[in-house]
Amino acid sequence: MAAPSPSDPGGVRAEVGDIRAIEGLRGLAVLWVVAFHYLVLREGKFDDAFVALVNGFAPVHALARNGYLGVDLFFLITGFLLTLPWFKHARDGKPAPATREFYRRRIRRIVPAYYVQLAFLAALCLPVLIGWRFVKAELLFVLANLAAHASFLHYATPLTSASFSVNGALWTLAIEFQYYLLLPLLAPLFVRRPVAAALAFVAIAIAWRWAAAHSFGAWVDAYRAMSARWQVPEAALRSLIATQLPGYLAHFAAGILCGRAWLDAGGRPASRSRDTAMAIVAIACAGSLWAVLRFGFAPLGELSWLAHPILLAGAIAAAVSARPAWGDIVLAPRPLAWVGRVSYSTYLYHMPLLLLMGKLLPGFGGWLALPAYLAALLAISGLSYRFVERPFLAGRPPDSP
Numbered sequence: 001m002a003a004p005s006p007s008d009p010g011g012v013r014a015e016v017g018d019i020r021a022i023e024g025l026r027g028l029a030v031l032w033v034v035a036f037h038y039l040v041l042r043e044g045k046f047d048d049a050f051v052a053l054v055n056g057f058a059p060v061h062a063l064a065r066n067g068y069l070g071v072d073l074f075f076l077i078t079g080f081l082l083t084l085p086w087f088k089h090a091r092d093g094k095p096a097p098a099t100r101e102f103y104r105r106r107i108r109r110i111v112p113a114y115y116v117q118l119a120f121l122a123a124l125c126l127p128v129l130i131g132w133r134f135v136k137a138e139l140l141f142v143l144a145n146l147a148a149h150a151s152f153l154h155y156a157t158p159l160t161s162a163s164f165s166v167n168g169a170l171w172t173l174a175i176e177f178q179y180y181l182l183l184p185l186l187a188p189l190f191v192r193r194p195v196a197a198a199l200a201f202v203a204i205a206i207a208w209r210w211a212a213a214h215s216f217g218a219w220v221d222a223y224r225a226m227s228a229r230w231q232v233p234e235a236a237l238r239s240l241i242a243t244q245l246p247g248y249l250a251h252f253a254a255g256i257l258c259g260r261a262w263l264d265a266g267g268r269p270a271s272r273s274r275d276t277a278m279a280i281v282a283i284a285c286a287g288s289l290w291a292v293l294r295f296g297f298a299p300l301g302e303l304s305w306l307a308h309p310i311l312l313a314g315a316i317a318a319a320v321s322a323r324p325a326w327g328d329i330v331l332a333p334r335p336l337a338w339v340g341r342v343s344y345s346t347y348l349y350h351m352p353l354l355l356l357m358g359k360l361l362p363g364f365g366g367w368l369a370l371p372a373y374l375a376a377l378l379a380i381s382g383l384s385y386r387f388v389e390r391p392f393l394a395g396r397p398p399d400s401p
Contacts, residue, residue, distance in 0.1 A: 024331035027340035036067020047365035062294035079255020086187040201253035212242035254313035261321035285314035345384035
């Protein structure tokens, strides 16, 4: 997913330095999402030994089955990183970062690789996975979908939100893009009153999700009429509304507070007792999240979705914001940090590649399926990062000297 990269030479790294633990967290987030989609899309359809293994081991199954929370983790990371330049400028008595430059970096960060992936979907995935007959018969539908995706508006309607059922994970890119557009207006609020702004974000998210579940009747009716041909259930339409940007403001707010805490912790002397305490907190938060997922606890009733960002943010605060000596060791070993570095491309390609494997190699299973899939996915991700992402992050097209 398009979480901002600490390796962006004109972005967060230039302002506050390299945050290795966050790179590792991005790797964990994307692997969590990949595991979730691998399990969901392979289960009951293919003879896959890893799916059978996970399904037979309840503790791991609980994590893999809830791997969509990797998206929650990505949103927390976005909140953590992107406001850091505003906090640092305010601390150093400098003017706020330039909005135009911020937008320019965000466009360079997400658009080139995203557009290459859209071309891949249109040229290969649609003909192979859906068929030329559908593309020709529904040409206007296909073109409207591609236009909505190109403008990051695809998650605004039930007709475009599923990305042709070929790359449904793209919905998060629309949320990220909208957040980028608003951030230069929102960041100063957090600089002036971080806790009050965070509470306001949480209140908006709660109100929005409640209204999506119990109100917004006219909106639901409009969506129902729009998607009448496909008879989309009302629950799915309400879920689409609930997961628009306002429904995730609590996640971004929690990440922002973690980022502020990380910046404030920069001058503190090392302390073994504090490191130990933070390890206990991180383990407690991670263990509590696992228990919620494993046993289906709903500690806050209808608001139990809040437990996910709260517990994830608690773990991030302990393992990253407090800057414990063990943070980088645990979260940023070299292989995981590399996965974090290429995680955006991994996120873009993991679903279509998985579907192509199932379509073109239906008999390919056993113990080789997952390693072969991951090898191909990471190879594609590395190539995309090297020849698409990195050149544009540096401010030059791939063929520039």
